[in-house]
Amino acid sequence: MPHVAVIGAGVIGVMSAYSLLHSGYTVTLIDPAEPGSARASSFGNGGWLSSSLVLPGAMPGLWKQVPKFLLDPKGPLTIDKWRLPKLAPWLLRFLWNGATESRVRPTAVALSSMVGSCPNLHQEVARQIGAPYLVEASGLLYLYRSREAYAREILPWALRREVGATWTELDEQELRFREPNAPDGYRFGVLVDGGHALDPALFVAEVAKFLFANGVRYVKANALDFVFDVGRLTAVKTDHGQAECDKAVISAGAWSSKLAALVGDRIPMEAERGHHIIISGEGPDLRHPLLLTDRKITVRKVASGTKSTGQVDFSGLDAPANPLRFKVLHELVTEAFPLLGEGPERHVSTWMGRRPSLPDGKPAIGRSRRSADVIHAFGHGHIGFASAPETARLVTRLIRKASEEENAAFSPQRFA
Numbered sequence: 302m303p304h305v306a307v308i309g310a311g312v313i314g315v316m317s318a319y320s321l322l323h324s325g326y327t328v329t330l331i332d333p334a335e336p337g338s339a340r341a342s343s344f345g346n347g348g349w350l351s352s353s354l355v356l357p358g359a360m361p362g363l364w365k366q367v368p369k370f371l372l373d374p375k376g377p378l379t380i381d382k383w384r385l386p387k388l389a390p391w392l393l394r395f396l397w398n399g400a401t402e403s404r405v406r407p408t409a410v411a412l413s414s415m416v417g418s419c420p421n422l423h424q425e426v427a428r429q430i431g432a433p434y435l436v437e438a439s440g441l442l443y444l445y446r447s448r449e450a451y452a453r454e455i456l457p458w459a460l461r462r463e464v465g466a467t468w469t470e471l472d473e474q475e476l477r478f479r480e481p482n483a484p485d486g487y488r489f490g491v492l493v494d495g496g497h498a499l500d501p502a503l504f505v506a507e508v509a510k511f512l513f514a515n516g517v518r519y520v521k522a523n524a525l526d527f528v529f530d531v532g533r534l535t536a537v538k539t540d541h542g543q544a545e546c547d548k549a550v551i552s553a554g555a556w557s558s559k560l561a562a563l564v565g566d567r568i569p570m571e572a573e574r575g576h577h578i579i580i581s582g583e584g585p586d587l588r589h590p591l592l593l594t595d596r597k598i599t600v601r602k603v604a605s606g607t608k609s610t611g612q613v614d615f616s617g618l619d620a621p622a623n624p625l626r627f628k629v630l631h632e633l634v635t636e637a638f639p640l641l642g643e644g645p646e647r648h649v650s651t652w653m654g655r656r657p658s659l660p661d662g663k664p665a666i667g668r669s670r671r672s673a674d675v676i677h678a679f680g681h682g683h684i685g686f687a688s689a690p691e692t693a694r695l696v697t698r699l700i701r702k703a704s705e706e707e708n709a710a711f712s713p714q715r716f717a
Contacts, residue, residue, distance in 0.1 A: 305549065306330075309553035309556075315336055315505050320690075329517070332521065341654070350497055351416070352413065352461075357412075358573070361456065411711070412662070424496070440496070445487060445490065445594050446488060448489045451491065468493040522540050555656070572615075579607065584641055663711055664681040
């Protein structure tokens with residue numbers, strides 16, 4: 302069996318390594334950071350697992366809202382004005398892909414093939430590695446100020462229904478029964494069937510622990526290039542020497558496009574930077590992960606306190622985190638839950654990650670232009686965690702069968 306080098310130890314990388322190991326391959330995992338560390342975007346992922354996670358980042362009408370978002374200090378989107386000239390081609394393509402219903406519907410259908418079986422696949426992996434407690438099927442709760450606010454989102458919910466997502470609509474009385482500690486002012490809820498990973502970073506770390514205990518080699522290094530001999534891959538070059546292999550998977554998140562260019566593919570990827578804060582101490586005793594639709598933030602109970610995610614910014618791959626994004630996120634969540642702003646003893650931990658995002662809202666999964674020995678598996682945006690098992694399955698099939706056809710919706714060559 303071929304020896305496969307998987308570049309990247311985020312959730313896509315470790316799940317690909319897991320699938321390959323189970324299929325009998327010798328696997329080497331390459332990453333400069335430990336699996337489960339804060340470098341990977343899966344570290345701060347909300348951990349949502351649902352067949353409803355099929356909407357691309359750009360939807361019809363978004364282009365009209367962008368100026369409003371950018372002018373609002375508490376808006377959900379920030380763009381570094383100095384990067385705007387460089388970002389503009391990607392941003393225009395992003396908005397164009399989401400401009401009409403006829404463009405977003407095929408994207409939703411394609412993404413449903415990636416997330417339709419979660420959280421069942423995640424629960425199965427958690428059981429197999431001996432950590433079933435990592436995934437919980439409690440449902441995901443979207444909160445609206447009113448039924449009318451929900452009704453205005455006709456297209457998003459119609460698309461979710463078309464691809465098979467299921468949910469229960471909750472009036473205010475039922476909402477308060479299901480989630481007694483929902484914040485004041487929200488009078489309508491949508492409880493979507495699904496689940497969540499209690500700690501996405503721990504999930505990645507535990508899968509990696511299982512891999513290493515079962516023979517997967519870990520190379521703590523940066524992948525720099527690929528070594529070929531008479532057209533066949535023989536090694537991945539790293540800053541700590543060469544890692545010999547017959548096949549390679551590029552799953553290095555926001556750092557993947559540079560590696561893809563080395564094997565002939567120029568894929569338009571941007572680091573869509575997301576943020577989270579965890580407020581320590583007593584917080585709302587929530588039964589479900591929440592999405593506050595008007596504030597565009599998620600809130601959930603975690604072991605160390607209350608976690609909230611939100612605030613997208615396009616400031617580049619290497620720019621430092623903007624403290625203002627954390628301040629805004631803190632203000633939004635404490636407005637909703639005043640208890641979280643009380644008490645001088647609270648500690649607020651912060652994190653900023655880089656989601657690898659492609660302008661059409663779909664990942665790149667397929668063979669490289671230069672060599673079928675190198676497989677791309679990156680660009681998952683917001684659904685990396687939810688789509689990881691299915692991505693791993695596709696990667697394994699592409700490596701197992703030279704004749705395996707790629708899913709055209711995810712082909713890296715669609716950007717040629």
